[in-house]
Amino acid sequence: MEQILEIDVAEELPRTEPPLTTQYSCIYRVPPHIREVNDEAYTPKVISMGPFHFGIKRLQFMERHKLRYLKSFLDRAQCRKSFKDWVEYVTNLNPSVRSYYANLIELIDHDLAKVILVDAGFILELFLRNFHDEWTEEDGSLLKPWLSTTMKVDLMLLENQIPFVVLQQIFDEAFPNSQDNNVVRPPLLQLSFEYFAYYNKQNLDSTNVSIQHFTDMLRHFHLREGLPNRADNDEKTELHLHTVTELLEEGLELRADNSKKCLFDLQFSDGVLTIPCFKVDGHTEILFRNLLALEQCHYPYEAYVTDYIRLLEFLIDTGKDVDLLINNGNHD
Numbered sequence: 001m002e003q004i005l006e007i008d009v010a011e012e013l014p015r016t017e018p019p020l021t022t023q024y025s026c027i028y029r030v031p032p033h034i035r036e037v038n039d040e041a042y043t044p045k046v047i048s049m050g051p052f053h054f055g056i057k058r059l060q061f062m063e064r065h066k067l068r069y070l071k072s073f074l075d076r077a078q079c080r081k082s083f084k085d086w087v088e089y090v091t092n093l094n095p096s097v098r099s100y101y102a103n104l105i106e107l108i109d110h111d112l113a114k115v116i117l118v119d120a121g122f123i124l125e126l127f128l129r130n131f132h133d134e135w136t137e138e139d140g141s142l143l144k145p146w147l148s149t150t151m152k153v154d155l156m157l158l159e160n161q162i163p164f165v166v167l168q169q170i171f172d173e174a175f176p177n178s179q180d181n182n183v184v185r186p187p188l189l190q191l192s193f194e195y196f197a198y199y200n201k202q203n204l205d206s207t208n209v210s211i212q213h214f215t216d217m218l219r220h221f222h223l224r225e226g227l228p229n230r231a232d233n234d235e236k237t238e239l240h241l242h243t244v245t246e247l248l249e250e251g252l253e254l255r256a257d258n259s260k261k262c263l264f265d266l267q268f269s270d271g272v273l274t275i276p277c278f279k280v281d282g283h284t285e286i287l288f289r290n291l292l293a294l295e296q297c298h299y300p301y302e303a304y305v306t307d308y309i310r311l312l313e314f315l316i317d318t319g320k321d322v323d324l325l326i327n328n329g330n331h332d
Helices: 002-016 057-076 083-091 094-099 109-132 145-154 164-174 188-195 214-222 244-249 284-298 304-315 319-330
Strands: 253-257 267-269 272-276
Touching: 057 109, 057 164, 083 094, 083 109, 083 164, 094 109, 109 164, 109 188, 164 188, 164 214, 188 214, 214 284, 214 304, 244 253, 244 319, 284 304
Parallel strands: 253 272
Antiparallel strands: 267 272
């Protein structure tokens, strides 16, 4: 028995080695205590990106679309590499690719390179077609509202990411020149902003913006300059705030502000609590749960979205609280 145990341990030890460095880790598996509240909010519905959800059977129908888009992307690339050359190029990135994932990746280097290449090629081709409106008849199924919307939501899930720096490397390798046939090619970040424009309520510009991946970009859309860093004040203080119903009963006035696009621009003055409006749709919960998970894993001292959600949890306890917020927002 002891001998068998020694063999099992010997086989497992190489697989338990930490990544080369955790300095760049930015893509995480959602911690169990967060995931268990709503597992579906963190799981892709139609398309997998990166290694964490690779190989799930119910997502296989999108693989042919990925390969078709990859071929189109490689065809339009200015550098003429064969598929084999591209796999070798991405394989050489593998040590750094692995370092961006905080959890162990079981795939060997060659297989990981193929996953990253196929998924990156799909994303980059998708963004280019979206920006230039270059859709073809073959895109009919992908452009169906239910599928295109669900796919966009999948691309913002924390576990379903490719490091943006890796996308940028592949993009730059494919297009070493910013101009192609006298047509200026937009930067990758601009293409990304354009694809996710629906969530960019503040109309932020992509210039001089640094992001880790698309979940991080969605978080950036909700922030504003000047937010404090909480690293110097990390003591947890349990607060109890009143619900909307209780606040109104105490004479507080609620006022909706449609002019402010940053959700965190709440203001309290002279007995009036002003709250920026925001639209809730079928994917709002998924978005905020993934932003919250990102902050818990990566931005513990800058958890602004988490603080905002916590505030809402205090304000809204019953359906009556929701109705009061809506009614106080409609009369302006």
